[in-house]
Amino acid sequence: MVGYAFMGAAHSQGWRTAGRVFDLPRTPVLTAICGRDATAVRAAAERHGWASAETDWRALVERDDIDLVDICTPGDSHAEIALAALAAGKHVLCEKPLANSVEEAEAMTAAAEQAYARGQLAMVGFNYRRVPATALARSMVAEGRLGRLRHVRVTYLQDWLVDPQFPLTWRLRKEIAGSGSLGDLGAHIIDLAQYLTGERLSGVSALTETFVRERPLPGGAVKGLSAVSAETATGQVTVDDAAVFTGRFPSGALASFEATRYATGRKNALRIELNGEHGSLAFDLERLNELSYHDGTEPGAHAGFRRILVTEPDHPYLDAWWPPGHGLGYEHTFVHQARDLVHAVAEGRQPEPSFADGLQVQRVLAAVEESAEKNSVYTPIAV
Amino acid sequence: MVGYAFMGAAHSQGWRTAGRVFDLPRTPVLTAICGRDATAVRAAAERHGWASAETDWRALVERDDIDLVDICTPGDSHAEIALAALAAGKHVLCEKPLANSVEEAEAMTAAAEQAYARGQLAMVGFNYRRVPATALARSMVAEGRLGRLRHVRVTYLQDWLVDPQFPLTWRLRKEIAGSGSLGDLGAHIIDLAQYLTGERLSGVSALTETFVRERPLPGGAVKGLSAVSAETATGQVTVDDAAVFTGRFPSGALASFEATRYATGRKNALRIELNGEHGSLAFDLERLNELSYHDGTEPGAHAGFRRILVTEPDHPYLDAWWPPGHGLGYEHTFVHQARDLVHAVAEGRQPEPSFADGLQVQRVLAAVEESAEKNSVYTPIAV
Amino acid sequence: MVGYAFMGAAHSQGWRTAGRVFDLPRTPVLTAICGRDATAVRAAAERHGWASAETDWRALVERDDIDLVDICTPGDSHAEIALAALAAGKHVLCEKPLANSVEEAEAMTAAAEQAYARGQLAMVGFNYRRVPATALARSMVAEGRLGRLRHVRVTYLQDWLVDPQFPLTWRLRKEIAGSGSLGDLGAHIIDLAQYLTGERLSGVSALTETFVRERPLPGGAVKGLSAVSAETATGQVTVDDAAVFTGRFPSGALASFEATRYATGRKNALRIELNGEHGSLAFDLERLNELSYHDGTEPGAHAGFRRILVTEPDHPYLDAWWPPGHGLGYEHTFVHQARDLVHAVAEGRQPEPSFADGLQVQRVLAAVEESAEKNSVYTPIAV
Amino acid sequence: MVGYAFMGAAHSQGWRTAGRVFDLPRTPVLTAICGRDATAVRAAAERHGWASAETDWRALVERDDIDLVDICTPGDSHAEIALAALAAGKHVLCEKPLANSVEEAEAMTAAAEQAYARGQLAMVGFNYRRVPATALARSMVAEGRLGRLRHVRVTYLQDWLVDPQFPLTWRLRKEIAGSGSLGDLGAHIIDLAQYLTGERLSGVSALTETFVRERPLPGGAVKGLSAVSAETATGQVTVDDAAVFTGRFPSGALASFEATRYATGRKNALRIELNGEHGSLAFDLERLNELSYHDGTEPGAHAGFRRILVTEPDHPYLDAWWPPGHGLGYEHTFVHQARDLVHAVAEGRQPEPSFADGLQVQRVLAAVEESAEKNSVYTPIAV
Structure with a gap:
């Protein structure tokens, strides 16, 4: 996961809890959380239950032990991170709004469609669909x-x-x-x-x-x-x-x-x-x-x-x-989001x-x- | 009063009741109600407590025993009746919308302003101000x-x-x-x-x-x-x-x-x-x-x-x-409207x-x- | 009607309005209102639309031009007035509670049942049934x-x-x-x-x-x-x-x-x-x-x-x-009460x-x- | 924790989450969960995040690696388990109602008061105080x-x-x-x-x-x-x-x-x-x-x-x-309950x-x- 503020906490709660409540086909493992400030991100990893911390999202998206990248940063970095994560073969969950411009969003959508052909999934986090x-x-x-x-x-x-x-x-x-x-x-x-x-x-x-x-x-x-x-x-x-x-x-x-x-x-x-x-x-x-x-x-x-x-x-x-x-x-929407995404990943569907x-x-x-x-x-x- | 359908009934209730509840400086007298159908308008007079009935609003606005004309017809006749009533020296209460066009409303407003100089008052019936x-x-x-x-x-x-x-x-x-x-x-x-x-x-x-x-x-x-x-x-x-x-x-x-x-x-x-x-x-x-x-x-x-x-x-x-x-x-708004208009008439203010x-x-x-x-x-x- | 405070005002509104809204088999006539203070009761008669005023309820219940007595006094006088009115051949509407004791209420009920055999009706004013x-x-x-x-x-x-x-x-x-x-x-x-x-x-x-x-x-x-x-x-x-x-x-x-x-x-x-x-x-x-x-x-x-x-x-x-x-x-309950009682009287049913x-x-x-x-x-x- | 049905799930969520949200003076460790059915309790341990499972609550309360026993069974076993846990030197959280009789509750309260003198705490789970x-x-x-x-x-x-x-x-x-x-x-x-x-x-x-x-x-x-x-x-x-x-x-x-x-x-x-x-x-x-x-x-x-x-x-x-x-x-009440109990334990207060x-x-x-x-x-x- 990239980002550990409000949205990072909410998404963490979702990932941590989904398997405790729902029967999931796969078990989410909270592998690594990423932020620029090394001290703060280590504290966030500890607080929210992530096994490790990274300070560079480029390092994160390259890690082999990560299947899915969850982007919880402000909108100005969504496109860059998502494109890199998709290029690195990861599934991607990206917070809303998808991007800060139509152009970025078009590029992301094109990349997601190509990645889908390779078996990778991409989802945008409009969590209120899951109330x-x-x-x-x-x-x-x-x-x-x-x-x-x-x-x-x-x-x-x-x-x-x-x-x-x-x-x-x-x-x-x-x-x-x-x-x-x-x-x-x-x-x-x-x-x-x-x-x-x-x-x-x-x-x-x-x-x-x-x-x-x-x-x-x-x-x-x-x-x-x-x-x-x-x-x-x-x-x-x-x-x-x-x-x-x-x-x-x-x-x-x-x-x-x-x-x-x-x-x-x-x-x-x-x-x-x-x-x-x-x-x-x-x-x-x-x-x-x-x-x-x-x-x-x-x-x-x-x-x-x-x-x-x-x-x-x-x-x-x-x-x-x-x-x-x-x-x-409120936070249950993120648990449901995690649940639904895990099912989609397990079934390989969009x-x-x-x-x-x-x-x-x-x-x-x-x-x-x-x-x-x-x-x-x-x-x-x-x- | 001209018109005796829904609005006519509501206005009648207002005129009939205002003096029973509020201390009014003058007592409204329900003198005459007007409608095209002679039988129906007589029945409405009886039902709603009006002393007499007219079938031609032109006759109504000319009657000497009437001080105030209350217009409850559809919007297409508001302008004509209001202008005639003002010309005949009456106070006027006109249901909303004031008219069916800006031009009509401008003519009515001009006439009302001239009438005001002669001591006549004109009001439009936006009753929801009086909830x-x-x-x-x-x-x-x-x-x-x-x-x-x-x-x-x-x-x-x-x-x-x-x-x-x-x-x-x-x-x-x-x-x-x-x-x-x-x-x-x-x-x-x-x-x-x-x-x-x-x-x-x-x-x-x-x-x-x-x-x-x-x-x-x-x-x-x-x-x-x-x-x-x-x-x-x-x-x-x-x-x-x-x-x-x-x-x-x-x-x-x-x-x-x-x-x-x-x-x-x-x-x-x-x-x-x-x-x-x-x-x-x-x-x-x-x-x-x-x-x-x-x-x-x-x-x-x-x-x-x-x-x-x-x-x-x-x-x-x-x-x-x-x-x-x-x-x-709902109907109390019309009682309050009648009360406020009677006070305005008694005090000669707009x-x-x-x-x-x-x-x-x-x-x-x-x-x-x-x-x-x-x-x-x-x-x-x-x- | 006996009494002209809060309940008197509410009942008056009911009697005055019922025939303006509903098709009634008979038309209520507001004949006389009664209270001890001559000045106040005359003012109440004027205010609420009663044709005459009385200061002694005994005189009221004996009047030939009255068919129905509506009792709006406090509970301590309900029994005495109701019994007298029934004895005088009137229909009776009595405010709630029926009386101040079971004994009074029993006497009133017995009198009402006998009166019913003579064609007189008695009703108690639980108006909230008529919301x-x-x-x-x-x-x-x-x-x-x-x-x-x-x-x-x-x-x-x-x-x-x-x-x-x-x-x-x-x-x-x-x-x-x-x-x-x-x-x-x-x-x-x-x-x-x-x-x-x-x-x-x-x-x-x-x-x-x-x-x-x-x-x-x-x-x-x-x-x-x-x-x-x-x-x-x-x-x-x-x-x-x-x-x-x-x-x-x-x-x-x-x-x-x-x-x-x-x-x-x-x-x-x-x-x-x-x-x-x-x-x-x-x-x-x-x-x-x-x-x-x-x-x-x-x-x-x-x-x-x-x-x-x-x-x-x-x-x-x-x-x-x-x-x-x-x-x-709120007051519409009294209009409905008047309506229902007029129908009962016209049909001679309890x-x-x-x-x-x-x-x-x-x-x-x-x-x-x-x-x-x-x-x-x-x-x-x-x- | 003893019991793993509805209340067990809710308490587990509380224990698991409290430290993720609040700054706690001590970190709750979900050591063992207990139930009679070995298969079911192992599944519950897995589902709810407990490190081990027991099938006999007597064994559970004797374990050295457990400081606090959380009783989530029906009321008929509250007294026996709570008394044993207090005797074994544990802190106790007991679901409501405290017991099935006044006598049991009296015995539990007396035991809790003696245990308090030894530095052990006991709390009853009226979670709605913590909305x-x-x-x-x-x-x-x-x-x-x-x-x-x-x-x-x-x-x-x-x-x-x-x-x-x-x-x-x-x-x-x-x-x-x-x-x-x-x-x-x-x-x-x-x-x-x-x-x-x-x-x-x-x-x-x-x-x-x-x-x-x-x-x-x-x-x-x-x-x-x-x-x-x-x-x-x-x-x-x-x-x-x-x-x-x-x-x-x-x-x-x-x-x-x-x-x-x-x-x-x-x-x-x-x-x-x-x-x-x-x-x-x-x-x-x-x-x-x-x-x-x-x-x-x-x-x-x-x-x-x-x-x-x-x-x-x-x-x-x-x-x-x-x-x-x-x-x-709803479940947040259990997170708050866990938080407050951890604070009390850390501070040694009732x-x-x-x-x-x-x-x-x-x-x-x-x-x-x-x-x-x-x-x-x-x-x-x-x-």
């Missing part, structure tokens, strides 16, 4: 329970940038993060909307905004960043703070999206609602053990949105966990979401940025 | 509790058109209704968003859609409508089924709007959320006795969205109603929302339609 | 949707006595109110539980408590009350502040009840949940337009408590009101709940008090 | 935010026995489980109510019921159980299906409790609400990342129950987990809840059973 409630929602859509879709309504609301004194972290710098709320939060909801509907967006119309354009520098030296003003030690925010956009799906459904870090009081409100001719579904990540379902074919007098507590043995992933009603949390899925999300992100720059004009997305 | 919870929300925004606004998120979701066999009523015909979900539902949420923020939208980017383009004709002869096909007796839907649009407020806040009659399971989901630097507010018309408030200045460990049950004596309008916790319903407010909503509706026709390009709104 | 959501719940239980009942869980939580400085009003004095939370709130939930289940409680085990035993006297002279202490001008609270009790229904279902005015933050939380072998229902008066239903016969993967928005035309009472999703409020129903509630209240006095021992209730 | 939301609630009560308590309202509702064909597992047999819903669910809510209030119940009045008295035998031979009827292969349910009881706390607060496995649609509804003079708190285990709080000292116009999303760094346990808004699940706490819960359970047998009479609880 039991969203997996259940996908199966309900696929069964036709909603009928023809009319509306898709998605938000991903957080509030950690509300305070203008919050420092200028790497997530606020375009050269590292690629974009702001758009790539961080927007990528999740674009993927989830496309996954749940089984469709790819045809085009978008977008507004983006950076509400606070200058922020204090974080403590310590920051790579490639000089202060806007020496006195106040502030720097320029170079990414979007929020993006709101609308779009169309090929089926004719209308979609609306909002990604922001300025929704005071909303901590992790990834909310999605689908309205179809025969029913509706709604989900809120802040209540991730629940799925809301309206069955429009029910007699009107007794119909209503039902709150399905997605904690029962016949729900996705749940027969391996606890008794009915005993909820899961895991989902593929790099091609990641590329398509990247194209939507690019279209959003293009539309926002061009007066919100509706911008088609190449398939 | 106690929205009135409370407005006062909280005005007090500065949210600080600088970042996001405004509004939907008005209904589902009564989901069934493609639902007939082609007047609300689906452009020549009568002006537009579809946009003018019916969108007008409400535009007004409410502007009322709550205290700002007027600078511009919008929009998508509209008509999902079902042909519907069965309703039973009986329909004015000005011929069947598309004699065999199936269907006709063309000439209005939008849904509108999704984004926009900007002068303060820099981003807004998103959605109006639809195809959100299966949503009956009357007018939902609005405001996120500001210091706090957030959320409201859902399906739970109209509640307001959700997050006070961002609270210590983080104890902060959260609180559900204010807006049923207490220190909430707007509520000291005149029932003890704490005894909720109100009631809100004015025809000018209604005109501005009309301009937003026109900009939405223009943007939707022009590939969603961001369309500024004249102030 | 559309509770009426829907009753019909669902009666259809057998829940199957054999296992649990009935009911609370009625308010908080207006939390402050020890709240004054000693008539509701806190046993000689007027009969009991405290028990008779005021407990009577409602006992009736509602019995109505919804279609069963009568077999016995109860109870705890009651008076948390604050001395309170400031309200301003002004108070009938029959002298200060405990001249200095502080406080008086003794002589009723329960809260009652918690459990019970059994003949079907074997277990029940729990709680009535209190000390549940900080709960304004009107009459909550009831029924769990049966095939399904469950839940209701909360603070969200009175909703009914929660779990259909236990659904496949587990898609089952859940559904929130039925009880605002649709095929729900009880609602076809006469507004379009789908337009909620009602309205529900009858005085016998009110008597049975009184017996439960007495059993609760007896159990609380006898160390919570299970106390059977005579049928 | 971040309940831990936060406890701290808020302890800070005096609720003031004097008036009401405690607790339910623990499940529905897995609704179907009369569900088999007669060990949990339905008194000789193994001790009691039914009472000991399984009731023990949790008694402990939680006492933990949150910081008080111990003074007495209780109870009803219990067994709704379905005969159930099919589960497949395979069942220890000590013969079929009631050879033909139908059913057996007698010898425990309660449900218990409802009321009680008093020394402060004067009234309490109500309900534990059942027949609440159709409720999967894990451990709900607790505390109402105090200055505020209220509410919690629902089905939404375990939330705490509901009403601050009664707020101005009435803006007060309401706020939903605290207990996922922030300044909430109990959460600084070691994920970013704001990323929820935890962990909470102690065996004495477990004994007191046992006394409440016994009082509930006694009251239920004696016509619900109020039954005091020795302190």
